[in-house]
Amino acid sequence: MxxxxxxxxxxxxxxxxxxxxxxxxxxxxxxxxxxxxxxxVVMAAYYGFYRWKGFGVPTNFVGLDNYVxxxxxxxxxxxxxxxGLIVVLSLVLQGPIAIGFAxxxxxxxRGQSVIRVLIFVPYVIAEVIVGTAFSLMLQTxxxxxGVLQSIGLGSLQQDWLSNRAIAIWTLGLxxxxxxxxxxxxxxLAGMQNIPEELSDAAAMDGASxxxxxxxxxxxxxxxxxxxxxxxxxxxxxQLFDLVYIIWGQYVSxxxxxxxxxxxxxxxxxxxxxxxYGNAVAVVLFIISMTVALAYQRFVxxxxxxxxxxxxx
Amino acid sequence: MPTTRAGRxxxxxxxxxxxxxxxxxxxxxxxxxxxxxxxLLATTKSxxxxxxxxxxxxxxLGDLGRNWEQLFAFQDGAVTLWVGNSALYAAGxxxxxxxxxxxxxxxxxxxxxxxxxxLLVITLIVMLIPNTALVLPIxxxxxxxxxxxxxxxVILPMSFFPFGxxxxxxxxxxxxxxxxxxxxxxxxxxxxxxxxxxALPLAAxxxxxxxxxxxxxxxxxxxxxxxxxxxxDGYPIxxxxxxxxxxxxxxNPSSAGSESVQLxxxxxxxxxxxxxxxxxxxxxxxxxxxxxxxxxxxx
Numbered sequence: 001m002x003x004x005x006x007x008x009x010x011x012x013x014x015x016x017x018x019x020x021x022x023x024x025x026x027x028x029x030x031x032x033x034x035x036x037x038x039x040x041v042v043m044a045a046y047y048g049f050y051r052w053k054g055f056g057v058p059t060n061f062v063g064l065d066n067y068v069x070x071x072x073x074x075x076x077x078x079x080x081x082x083x084g085l086i087v088v089l090s091l092v093l094q095g096p097i098a099i100g101f102a103x104x105x106x107x108x109x110r111g112q113s114v115i116r117v118l119i120f121v122p123y124v125i126a127e128v129i130v131g132t133a134f135s136l137m138l139q140t141x142x143x144x145x146g147v148l149q150s151i152g153l154g155s156l157q158q159d160w161l162s163n164r165a166i167a168i169w170t171l172g173l174x175x176x177x178x179x180x181x182x183x184x185x186x187x188l189a190g191m192q193n194i195p196e197e198l199s200d201a202a203a204m205d206g207a208s209x210x211x212x213x214x215x216x217x218x219x220x221x222x223x224x225x226x227x228x229x230x231x232x233x234x235x236x237x238q239l240f241d242l243v244y245i246i247w248g249q250y251v252s253x254x255x256x257x258x259x260x261x262x263x264x265x266x267x268x269x270x271x272x273x274x275x276y277g278n279a280v281a282v283v284l285f286i287i288s289m290t291v292a293l294a295y296q297r298f299v300x301x302x303x304x305x306x307x308x309x310x311x312x
Numbered sequence: 313m314p315t316t317r318a319g320r321x322x323x324x325x326x327x328x329x330x331x332x333x334x335x336x337x338x339x340x341x342x343x344x345x346x347x348x349x350x351x352l353l354a355t356t357k358s359x360x361x362x363x364x365x366x367x368x369x370x371x372x373l374g375d376l377g378r379n380w381e382q383l384f385a386f387q388d389g390a391v392t393l394w395v396g397n398s399a400l401y402a403a404g405x406x407x408x409x410x411x412x413x414x415x416x417x418x419x420x421x422x423x424x425x426x427x428x429x430x431l432l433v434i435t436l437i438v439m440l441i442p443n444t445a446l447v448l449p450i451x452x453x454x455x456x457x458x459x460x461x462x463x464x465x466v467i468l469p470m471s472f473f474p475f476g477x478x479x480x481x482x483x484x485x486x487x488x489x490x491x492x493x494x495x496x497x498x499x500x501x502x503x504x505x506x507x508x509x510x511a512l513p514l515a516a517x518x519x520x521x522x523x524x525x526x527x528x529x530x531x532x533x534x535x536x537x538x539x540x541x542x543x544x545d546g547y548p549i550x551x552x553x554x555x556x557x558x559x560x561x562x563x564n565p566s567s568a569g570s571e572s573v574q575l576x577x578x579x580x581x582x583x584x585x586x587x588x589x590x591x592x593x594x595x596x597x598x599x600x601x602x603x604x605x606x607x608x609x610x611x
Contacts, residue, residue: 021503022425029416029477030431036472037438040449047452054452101340104333115337117597119344124593126532128550129582132557133351136575139562143350143367150366177347209329238444241534245554261444261535268448269539277448285445292440 041285044278052275066279075253076280079263080287082168082256087236089172090179091229097176098183099225103213105184106191116188119181127178131245134174135161161246167255174242179235183228190224191217230295237288240265260284351579355379359574371576379577383584386556386573390544391581394552399588401466401537401548402530408471409526410519417480417518418511422493423503432481438474447539454540465540466548470530476522483518484511524596531589549585556581 048066050058070076101119105112122130137143138160145157160170194217202212240261247257253266264284268277350367357371358378365371384391419425420432450469451460459465488511496506534550541547544555557563559573 018503019425022419022423024504025415025419025423025507026431028412032412032468032472033434033438033474035453036450036469037441037446040446040453043453044445044449047449054455097340101337104337107333109337115341117594118341120597121348121590121593122344124528124532124589125586126534126550126589128532128534128553129586132553132578132582133347135563136354136579137347137350141363146363146367177344181344234440234442238442240444245534245557264444264448265539269451274448274452278452281445281448284442288442288445289440 044281044285047275048279048282050275051273053272054274058275060275062275066276067283069276070280070283075258075267076260076263078253078256079258079260083237083239083259085168086171086175086239086259087233089168090175090232090236093172093176094180094183094232095225095229098180098187098228099218099221101180102184102187102191103217105188106217116185120185121181122178123182123185125178127241128245130174130178131242134177135246138170162251162255164254164256167247167257171243171246171257174246175236175239178242179232183232186228187221187224190221194220226299230292230300233295234288234292237284237291260287351583354576354579355583357576359576362575375576376580379574379580382574382577383580386559386577387544390547390552390555391549391584393545394547394549395584397463397546398531398548398550398585400463401470402527404463404467405470405473405530406523406526408467409473409476410523412471413473413476413522414480414512414515414519415507417477418484418507418515420477421481421484422488422490422511435474435477435481439478444535447536450536451539460540461542461546463546466537466546469536469540470533471526473522473526473529476526479522479525480515480518483515483521488514520596524592527592528589549581553578553581553585 047058049061049063051060051062051066052058105115109115139145140159140162144160148154148156158166161167198216198220199212202216207215238261239259243257243259243262244265247255253263260280261284264277264280268274268280271277353368353370354362356373356376356379357365358375361371361375416431420428420435447469454460454465454468459468493506493510496510497503501509531548532550533548537546537548538551538554541551544552547555556573556578560575560578561572562575
């Protein structure tokens with residue numbers, strides 16, 4: 001933790017006028033923070049203790065009943081399990097593909113900039129649209145099965161979306177299509193920060209291309225990989241749009257793709273049980289924050305220390 | 313940022329290695345390209361042509377025209393209304409986001425006050441908060457002040473964008489010399505004048521970056537407007553798409569009524585709702601990648 005820079009014109013602290021002005025600068029952001037984070041979180045915690053249909057002041061205090069129900073409810077446990085599976089699938093599918101592809105792209109290659117733009121396009125497309133497009137293609141009579149039929153692999157045709165054994169893998173692949181480009185761009189940016197002298201030196205010492213990647217590029221890329229994995233985990237825990245669009249609100253639990261967020265909407269908003277829905281929001285919040293803080297504490301710590309406390 | 317890499321070793325050595333590399337890249341590119349190509353081609357087909365014909369033969373302009381007509385005739389031109397709503401929400405959120413996050417990021421980066429570090433830590437933590445969990449409580453909050461159904465119920469929560477504050481913080485703390493601000497202060501500028509006369513004129517790149525991310529995020533947001541807006545008149549296009557989806561017999565067999573939507577029409581709707589974001593992205597991708605890379609070098 002470094003102290004302030006050497007050149008500071010006035011050391012005597014700041015006057016009230018200045019303080020007022022700084023408050024004015026950061027005020028709007030703080031106001032938004034209070035209105036759309038602090039207040040909702042407090043209210044969600046409060047409503048979560050009530051059985052409440054969303055009208056008037058909640059009166060039916062039930063203590064921890066909602067939480068007990070959530071944790072005992074089989075659909076919620078399944079949703080939690082699916083979230084876990086999606087986290088794992090995202091990491092194991094996207095990670096290796098993105099690293100391999102970033103290594104390939106990190107060389108002189110014709111059309112490189114076009115490819116970079118192309119693989120980033122799915123990332124800026126909304127999940128709703130990706131979901132709609134893929135449900136068009138993956139229907140039982142859709143394009144994917146049609147292509148399989150026409151190239152003589154008709155036996156591989158599947159009910160990609162409704163077969164419980166397959167649906168979660170389908171979801172994993174769609175997520176890969178949408179998000180792997182982001183990982184590639186992130187890794188490429190990370191690789192550009194690795195000094196070229198290192199791999200040059202290794203090459204001079206007779207290291208092969210793969211040895212250089214394995215022992216120099218990959219270790220130096222680890223901080224970027226850890227940050228990517230973090231973003232990926234957080235995203236997978238919150239997944240809603242894609243599942244809701246493709247599997248609808250009721251099918252998702254039978255197809256084995258429901259998530260905590262779809263559970264929250266079905267049981268809370270759609271069923272009109274706002275007290276219960278808020279309790280689910282609190283559980284989702286606690287799970288995500290626990291994972292995030294644990295990851296920060298145990299994995300990201302050395303990477304973010306500089307970003308958090310360093311600087312000035 | 314120019315990405316020339318002259319002088320870098322050629323990479324995978326040997327002709328076979330390079331051939332394998334090219335093949336892998338080609339397969340990967342196809343994996344990305346095929347769904348997009350299929351979707352574009354689907355907009356030019358009739359419903360029958362989509363299921364009967366080969367997936368990768370183009371349809372006809374006539375069918376594209378018919379799909380277009382069907383789409384914009386849906387519920388008396390609802391699609392036009394939805395696209396307009398999306399534009400309104402995204403633009404409103406963009407303006408408020410910039411107004412809120414640029415000064416805050418500046419204050420955290422270049423001024424001194426007691427809670428500066430605390431605010432920075434809060435910003436980082438808030439970026440991790442699951443938005444999904446906040447939407448339901450925010451709905452109740454806005455419901456209690458009677459905002460549900462008004463555009464503000466979508467615009468205000470969308471404008472909460474801690475990532476923008478963080479990006480601005482990174483930008484100001486890495487690319488503006490403090491001496492410049494100190495000089496302005498010695499010359500008698502107040503803090504606000506330092507911000508508006510010195511920092512703001514230099515902030516164009518970060519304003520653009522924050523605006524881009526805010527726009528894309530708002531335009532693509534589904535969950536928030538889905539929860540907030542009770543009437544289809546206020547839907548943005550992303551939520552409107554679900555109405556179309558629900559009127560497509562292939563997805564919802566009970567909907568085969570007069571207003572039913574055919575699959576190619578649905579494909580056309582998705583293409584239209586991607587276009588604004590795609591156009592903004594293609595025009596800005598150069599500085600965008602540069603901005604991400606610059607953020608990465610901070611660490």
